[in-house]
Amino acid sequence: MTEQHITQTQANNEEQAGSITLHDIIRMVVANWYWFVLSAVFCLCAAYYYLASTPKIYNRTATIMVKDSRKGGDVDLTAFSDLAGFQNRRNVDNEVFILQSRRLMTDVVKRLNLTINYSISERLRRRDLYGQAPIDVKFINDNDKQSLSMEITPLEGDKIRLTEFNDKFVTKHESRSVITAAYGDTIPTPVGQVVVNKTLYMAPDYLDVPIRVSKRSLSQTTNAYRSAVKSDVANKQASVVTVTMNNSVPRRAEDVINTLISAYNDDAIEDKRRVSVATAKFIKARLDVIGRELGDVDRNIEDIKKDNRMVDISSEAARSVSESSRYKTEGLSLENQISVAEYIRAYLNDPKNAGELIPAVAAAGTNTAIAKQIDDYNSAILRREKLLENSSDRSPVIQDLDNLLAAVRRSILSSLDSNISTLEIQRDAMRKEETQANNRISTMPSQEKVILGITRQQKIKEELFLYLLNKQEENQLNYAVAESNSRSIDEAYGSNIPVSPRPMMILAIALIVGLAIPFGLLYLIGMLDTTIRGRKDIEDNINAPFLGDIPFYEGDSKSGIVVRETGRDALSEAFRILRSNMTFMGVSAGTDIRTILFTSSDPHAGKTFVATNLAMTLAMAGKRVLLVDLDLRRHALSTQLGHGKSKTGITGYLAGTITDPNSMIENTGFHKNLDVIYAGIQPPNPTEMLLSEKLDKLIAQMREQYDFVFIDSTPAMSVADAIITDRLADLCIYIVREGVLDRRQLPDIERLYREKKLHNMCIVLNSTRARRHGYGYGYGYGYGYGYGYGYGDDYQEVSYRKRIKHFFRSLGRKIKK
Incomplete structure (x- = not known):
């Protein structure tokens, strides 16, 4: 087996060891089974209550064909195409809009008297009595804008009891009134005068059963049914429109759809007849005028012929006259x-x-x-x-x-x-x-000319008179045969199976949700924190060398220098280990590390803090160290050392205003071996300045004068400055701050390392915190910076299964409390 295969196998094993297995999930469920049971029972009870209290909804659909002239649906009489009244062009989309108009729905509501609703209580829901109400209520002082409700209870002996009056003008005392009356009486109530009559559906079962009578305003009812009725074009290639409606009463849905189609057809016929009526008035007026003119012409011809005794002319004259x-x-x-x-x-x-x-x-x-x-x-x-x-x-x-x-x-x-x-x-x-x-x-003869002129006028008037007579008959026929713009294909129909609610689906969803809620809550607790939480996060996701980690510093230091020459605190020891590991990096790479670049993913990773303290550690070891602030945008290092607005800096050298590099070098005041070059004035073109050859010459000169040159650069993920200045570095230290950097950014850092965009890149974890018993989605390392160098006895790594077990047990105890 090759070394590559071994490495791949080890990586797979580590990945499997770090993942949550099915066994872990089962143990988590078993340990918290009571929460799963309680959640499932609660959700199932809620689903049952929802099913028991929610009315069943049924769907009804009707289909009509609109006579769209663009799609061959226009069947108007083509013989009258020259008449303007027959030149209308219909569009199926416009007709769908008319079907959904408020005017037509208002007509439907009035025809079906949908503003009044009757219902009775059955178990957890109310049953609508549309079309089967045992009583019929007439409001004497009917007002289309009024909304009210009351309860009417049929009693023995043809008596009724009216209670529970509700209206925005009814007082609390009036709403509690109890009125007893007989059927057919005009009953004065707090909501107005009403007349209650029996219907054919009155049965003994309704005795002493309160019937809720609700009356909504015409506007509210129209809006409700407009939103419930949907009209859509079934196929863009055809002119077929489907009208659908969902309602708790199938019969009401059928009546609304069918009445809407009927109202639409009546409205279209009325529109056509209005045009015909206007045309008929115009034709009649023109016939009267032309009839009088034609009578005058006839009389003139008669008078001329009698007075002048007209004779025929020669053929030549006839041709000229023609x-x-x-x-x-x-x-x-x-x-x-x-x-x-x-x-x-x-x-x-x-x-x-x-x-x-x-x-x-x-x-x-x-x-x-x-x-x-x-x-x-x-x-x-x-x-x-x-x-x-x-x-x-x-x-x-x-x-x-x-x-x-x-x-x-x-x-x-x-x-x-x-x-x-x-x-x-x-x-x-x-x-x-x-x-x-x-x-x-x-x-x-002049007489012949006159008679011919009069004859011609007579002919023209006759033709116009006959034309108008013909159009009058056509218009009458148009009025008589006016038809709707649509043809009904299917009246409202539908299945008796409700479309909602669906019991099995709702119960299944309730069961799944009941099991998912506790599982999601338990898992979410371990998933909320997405930031870096330890060295293992970096080692699992990044192949770059791990140089070391810096403990979290809780103190306050304006200068940023926290290491002490004889200090035995955790921070001082951590920077000494970092110094040793950096030396080993040069030995393992076979290069002399003199210039070190510091960068990060975000501006708050602490790269300036790490650079200054590592430089101080090397200075205390007898090395001459130069800090160069190449963050020309924020001047983080210069600001930290109190020279953020210094005019003597590297930007002046790169711009040519400073010729002697040594004049820029200043001692930090913390150690004689630690010098610094400040950023200087913020330039308008920092990226172009960093590309200058002067910068290469400056760094080369400083390498001759100092043992180490530390370059504090910008975040590599934000701007290109760090990538540009990487050409000057022997080693790139990439600072990752625990608790700040999102773990989802680790692949981006790995990509930088894999694509070698940063020379000799290594990782330093900053602001680490001691974690002895990490659990849940995490893990932990304990730190023992005390006596000696390196990690102490507090270093522990808990196995993943133990961490999962510990996490869920602790969570269970917290929930119980």
């Missing part, structure tokens, strides 16, 4: 179109017609684009009237629609002006041609 007649006919046709367009323009400009529908026949005399605009304008007028029923003129939707109507109106007027200009140009051209033809027949 050409003149054709030009005149076309000109008059253009005149008629201009007249219709001017009529529409006058109709639109008349303030009395603002907000009124544009007659459909008027659009038929215009071009297709104007007819389409008129159709859109009429549709918008109808939409505004529908929306106005449920809102006011100040509603943003109504105002937006008014702006749209104004814009469409202006667009129609603009189109009419353009159309009239075009028709006038064509008319002038026809008149020019007609004049030339008339010049050719100038020799004809």
Whole structure:
């Protein structure tokens, strides 16, 4: 077996030893079985109470097909496609919105009288008596905005007792009133006058059973049923809409859905008939006017023929007259179109017609684009009237629609002006041609010209009169055959199995939750702390060499120097061990370690503290040590030593204002062998400064003058400064602070080591605390810094299973207390 395989096997064994096994979980459950049983019983009881007190909900669904003109669902009479009233285009999405409108649901609530509800108490829940109520209550002073409730108890001898009156205007004394009356009487109550009658469902079983009668306001009831009824397009490729509703009473759900569809169909038919009525009024008015004009023309012809005794003209004259007649006919046709367009323009400009529908026949005399605009304008007028029923003129939707109507109106007027200009140009051209033809027949008798002109006018009036008669019949047929925009495929139906609540699923969930709650609480206690809690966390996740650990320092030192030359305290001993281990790092690597870089993951790991005290330890050992503050952003080392705002520092040297490196070196004042170079003024471009070759020359020169050069850099995970200055270091000491660094960041540190982004990287654990009996998700090491070097007799490592056992036993004792 190769060395790699052995190492992998050992790692797997260590991982298995450090994980929680099924045996540990079972022992934990057995040790705390009473909490699992109590939690499961409590959750099951809560689930049973929920099932017993919650009404069963049933689902009902209906299916309709909307006649969407885009998807082949439009079955309007194509023979009347030239009539503007038949040019409506329906969209299934718009129809779904109409189905969900408040206006239609209000109509449904009124039809089914859903504002009044009857119920009786059965065990832990109330049973709704919709459609089977033994009594019928009529409110004399009915108010759609009033919400109230009371209890009516049928008594023997056709008597009833009214109690428990509840209304926002009823006092506490009035609510306790007890009223006895007979069926059919007008009963004055604190909530108003009511009349109570029996129904066919009255049975002896209801005697002395209080029946709760609740009346909600029309607005509340409408909102409740709007939210309960859902309308969705079943398939985007089709125009089929499904209407669903969940309710505790299946019959009520069926009635609401079916009534909603019926109200929707009636509303669509009414919309179509309103357009037909407006069109009929316009046609009748135009027929009266054209009929009078046609009678006048007929009388003129009769008078001219009697007075002038007209005769036939020659064939040449007939040909000339025929050409003149054709030009005149076309000109008059253009005149008629201009007249219709001017009529529409006058109709639109008349303030009395603002907000009124544009007659459909008027659009038929215009071009297709104007007819389409008129159709859109009429549709918008109808939409505004529908929306106005449920809102006011100040509603943003109504105002937006008014702006749209104004814009469409202006667009129609603009189109009419353009159309009239075009028709006038064509008319002038026809008149020019007609004049030339008339010049050719100038020799004809003037009487013949008059009779021909009158005849032509007669023909045009006759054609227009016949056209309007035809459209009148078509409009009457349209009114008679007006149909809904939808066709019912399936009325409301559904299963008798409730969709909620589901007993087996709820009981199973309650059992699982009852078992999961104590397990989760017990496990969560050991999982809340995600920070580094000891050396083992680092050794299990990072392969970089572990240089040593520094105990937590509870004292207060403004300078940050806590080690003492003759001290035997834990911190001094820890830094001496760190000094020895650093020496061994150079021996094992076969290199002379002179320049040491200090970095961390976060700015509060204590890298400046470790750097200064380790430097002091080496200085006390007779080594000349130079501290260099390369944290050009925060100046942590300089600030700690009281020179955070010093103008003489390394930034001045890198910027070229300082030429002599030795002029920057100052003694710290703590030891003669410990010198420091402060950061200096904070530069605007610290990263670019650290890339300067001057820095390499400076460090090389300091290596000649000192035994060790300590570089205090920035956190490696925050900025790139530490990675840049790593080129200067022989050894990189990565500071990890216990209780601060999250364990989830350890893979990032391992990645730095594996990718060799930091030269000769090793780990120092800072602020460690003594843990003799770690348990739960952790473990512990005891520290014995006292006499001697290294770890003392307090060092213990408890096996994982013992720690788990100890943890859960301690937790059980705490819960019992």
